[in-house]
Amino acid sequence: MRTSFHSFxxxxxxxxxxxxxxxxxxxxxxxxxxxxxxxxxxIEDLCIDCGECIKxxxxxxxxxxxHALHELERFEHTVAIPAAALYTQxxxxxxxxxxxxxxxxxxxxxxxxxACDEAExxxxxxxxxxxxxxxxxxxxxxxxxxxxxxxYPSLVEKLIPLLPPRELASIEARGRAAFETGxxxxxxxxxxxxxxxxxxxxxxxxxxxxxxxIDAAVSISDVFxxxxxxxxxxxxxxxESGEFETAxxxxxxxxxxxxxxxxxxxxxxxxxLANVIRILDDLEEGRLTNYTFxxxxxxxxxxxxxxxxxxxxxxxxxxxxxxTRNLIDVPQxxxxxxxxxxxxxxxxxxxxxxxPAAPVNGELEKAIAKMNARELLVRELPGIDCGACxxxxxxxxxxxxxxxxxxxxxxxxxxEGRSEQKGETPMTVAEIISRLDGRLVAGHRRANEPIRGxxxxxxxxxxxxxxxEGDLWVTLQRHANIVAVASVRELAGIVLVAGRDPEDAAxxxxxxxxxxxxxxxxxxxxxxxxxHAAGLxxxxx
Amino acid sequence: MAEAFERTWxxxxxxxxxxxxxxxxxxxxLKRMGVAPSIxxxxxxxxxxxxxxxxxxxxxxRISLHVSPDAVSVVAxxxxxxxxxxxxxxxxxYSTATPEMREMGFGAGMGLSNIKKNADELRIDSEVGxxxxxxxxxxxxxxxxx
Numbered sequence: 001m002r003t004s005f006h007s008f009x010x011x012x013x014x015x016x017x018x019x020x021x022x023x024x025x026x027x028x029x030x031x032x033x034x035x036x037x038x039x040x041x042x043i044e045d046l047c048i049d050c051g052e053c054i055k056x057x058x059x060x061x062x063x064x065x066x067h068a069l070h071e072l073e074r075f076e077h078t079v080a081i082p083a084a085a086l087y088t089q090x091x092x093x094x095x096x097x098x099x100x101x102x103x104x105x106x107x108x109x110x111x112x113x114x115a116c117d118e119a120e121x122x123x124x125x126x127x128x129x130x131x132x133x134x135x136x137x138x139x140x141x142x143x144x145x146x147x148x149x150x151x152y153p154s155l156v157e158k159l160i161p162l163l164p165p166r167e168l169a170s171i172e173a174r175g176r177a178a179f180e181t182g183x184x185x186x187x188x189x190x191x192x193x194x195x196x197x198x199x200x201x202x203x204x205x206x207x208x209x210x211x212x213x214i215d216a217a218v219s220i221s222d223v224f225x226x227x228x229x230x231x232x233x234x235x236x237x238x239x240e241s242g243e244f245e246t247a248x249x250x251x252x253x254x255x256x257x258x259x260x261x262x263x264x265x266x267x268x269x270x271x272x273l274a275n276v277i278r279i280l281d282d283l284e285e286g287r288l289t290n291y292t293f294x295x296x297x298x299x300x301x302x303x304x305x306x307x308x309x310x311x312x313x314x315x316x317x318x319x320x321x322x323x324t325r326n327l328i329d330v331p332q333x334x335x336x337x338x339x340x341x342x343x344x345x346x347x348x349x350x351x352x353x354x355x356p357a358a359p360v361n362g363e364l365e366k367a368i369a370k371m372n373a374r375e376l377l378v379r380e381l382p383g384i385d386c387g388a389c390x391x392x393x394x395x396x397x398x399x400x401x402x403x404x405x406x407x408x409x410x411x412x413x414x415x416e417g418r419s420e421q422k423g424e425t426p427m428t429v430a431e432i433i434s435r436l437d438g439r440l441v442a443g444h445r446r447a448n449e450p451i452r453g454x455x456x457x458x459x460x461x462x463x464x465x466x467x468x469e470g471d472l473w474v475t476l477q478r479h480a481n482i483v484a485v486a487s488v489r490e491l492a493g494i495v496l497v498a499g500r501d502p503e504d505a506a507x508x509x510x511x512x513x514x515x516x517x518x519x520x521x522x523x524x525x526x527x528x529x530x531x532h533a534a535g536l537x538x539x540x541x
Numbered sequence: 542m543a544e545a546f547e548r549t550w551x552x553x554x555x556x557x558x559x560x561x562x563x564x565x566x567x568x569x570x571l572k573r574m575g576v577a578p579s580i581x582x583x584x585x586x587x588x589x590x591x592x593x594x595x596x597x598x599x600x601x602x603r604i605s606l607h608v609s610p611d612a613v614s615v616v617a618x619x620x621x622x623x624x625x626x627x628x629x630x631x632x633x634x635y636s637t638a639t640p641e642m643r644e645m646g647f648g649a650g651m652g653l654s655n656i657k658k659n660a661d662e663l664r665i666d667s668e669v670g671x672x673x674x675x676x677x678x679x680x681x682x683x684x685x686x687x
Contacts, residue, residue, distance in 0.1 A: 151572070153578035154578035154579060154581060154582035281561075281565050281568070284568065284581075284582055284585050285561070285564055285565070285568070285585045285586055285588075285589040286582075286585070286586035286589060286590070286655065287589070354578060356572065356575070356578070358572060358573050358574065358575040364574065364575070364576070364608075364610045364681065365543055365544065365610050367573075367574035368543075368544050368545060368546045368608055368609070368610070369544055371546045371570065371573065371574055371608075372544065372546055375546075375548065399573070
């Protein structure tokens with residue numbers, strides 16, 4: 001009965017680069033990541049494409065699947081549509097940014113502001129016509145839409161069924177480009193310059209639409225260098241005179257701006273997935289009924305803080321505020337917009353469907369048995385959410401075990417209880433590396449020898465006197481003498497805390513003597529805590 | 542008798558920071574089990590109102606969830622002042638909430654009537670000076686997937 005709805009995710013995990021650090025595991029707001037066999041993996045049914053994992057991965061092992069610029073060569077004419085957030089990434093006017101985009105290889109650039117203006121107006125009209133359904137939810141952030149589809153199926157009907165500005169801008173841009181070039185519309189590539197990978201979902205899976213009017217999405221980070229270069233050379237390319245964008249468009253880029261763009265009374269703006277989730281919980285539990293409209297975006301400052309944006313979100317936000325002050329608001333062509341609204345030009349042409357992660361009305365008896373098994377297992381687990389098993393929390397791990405995607409003994413606590421009884425083989429330096437979010441910098445050849453106990457001290461003579469053979473030594477000293485001490489005392493290895501890399505001489509000597517050295521970003525306190533939790537103990541004489 | 546799932550949450554009177562935890566937990570469990578969204582939503586509304594009644598009016602209480610293949614039920618049991626006139630309490634607009642609570646947006650006098658609207662069965666047992674038990678039941682749809 002189980003079918004995977006989420007056929008497409010715009011996020012790829014690179015196993016070559018991934019070292020199994022747990023930063024993404026903790027960052028994922030919907031617990032959709034697991035570390036399996038040392039690598040991060042996505043649970044497709046749970047992922048809502050927010051890209052928080054992309055932001056935190058220091059090894060760049062998680063990539064957005066946006067289009068590369070060279071993939072646009074299949075089009076005879078390309079029109080770039082900048083996300084409003086693009087203008088906040090550099091210190092330049094929208095006119096200059098739009099001109100500079102041409103240097104990235106686009107045939108033309110089309111603005112997004114008018115579409116924002118129209119979308120805003122359409123929302124107001126729609127709200128006025130659907131008082132009985134208040135509060136309604138914004139639907140322009142694809143991650144919010146996915147979140148609602150996956151976790152709040154009963155709120156799907158609250159999503160406002162209107163096209164987002166980027167789609168409206170694309171329809172307009174394609175029409176104009178076809179008219180100006182004489183090309184058939186399908187030979188024109190409409191390309192959105194995006195601050196987040198989730199717009200790719202909107203293009204490929206197009207919830208609420210029979211198809212998207214956008215052909216491709218290119219990451220802001222991919223055009224950034226070229227853009228900055230072109231701006232430095234002061235290239236002034238052909239652009240019509242007058243302001244390219246207006247204040248109303250820029251207001252969609254950050255959460256403070258979004259909270260002002262709607263004149264509807266009692267609208268509420270919320271940003272950041274943790275906050276959005278709390279609001280959706282409230283809404284589902286029957287609260288917030290005195291609001292008309294909930295304007296929700298996944299990224300904490302709005303689109304300026306998207307995972308593919310380059311600039312610090314607070315600098316970007318400051319620029320957005322400045323830009324909206326300096327730009328004028330174009331008077332709305334209300335009569336024309338209203339006519340277009342009445343003609344259905346702004347309406348979605350498909351329904352948003354719910355896509356719950358658990359099968360609805362599956363076999364409830366089985367679900368009850370499974371939930372009971374899960375609760376029993378949770379009681380056996382330590383409840384500290386250490387992540388060593390590869391799941392983000394003990395309850396997620398319990399769920400994985402009852403679903404058959406993880407094994408009980410993946411939990412180091414359950415394993416420890418068992419290993420004491422059965423005398424299983426002790427752990428090795430290689431095994432503790434990922435537990436300490438660390439990396440092995442020397443002594444690889446002896447990293448698989450067993451660790452018998454642990455010792456922590458920064459005084460070499462203390463270690464000489466009191467450490468035991470086979471101990472793992474935790475210290476902040478980084479000079480070559482630590483290797484000598486470890487070697488003389490026949491220690492299993494050295495853990496350097498707080499990201500302190502060993503001196504070159506220490507590395508050379510450790511390689512020579514075969515003393516494994518692990519560098520971890522963690523503090524001594526944290527390192528010892530984790531090692532103790534993993535079953536390592538200090539030894540008495 | 543088919544297997545059932547049960548879980549309870551403790552609720553403390555006037556603890557507004559933790560208020561709503563039980564309802565959100567109940568909702569999360571029902572969704573994980575694949576209970577139909579419409580039922581989840583109705584239970585969520587009922588359990589939230591019942592939980593808030595305990596927070597606002599009682600000293601302490603306990604919310605229990607019971608899921609069987611036939612029905613989902615939530616029982617809010619509290620030690621508190623009790624309800625002297627249940628019929629009056631059921632009337633929409635009637636509330637004994639303090640001005641402070643009203644300032645926080647509670648006390649519209651819609652709690653119990655909201656539960657009644659959403660539940661298939663509602664039963665209130667109360668003893669003045671001892672406490673109140675609110676029992677809510679929503680039946681699962683018969684047969685296969687809807």
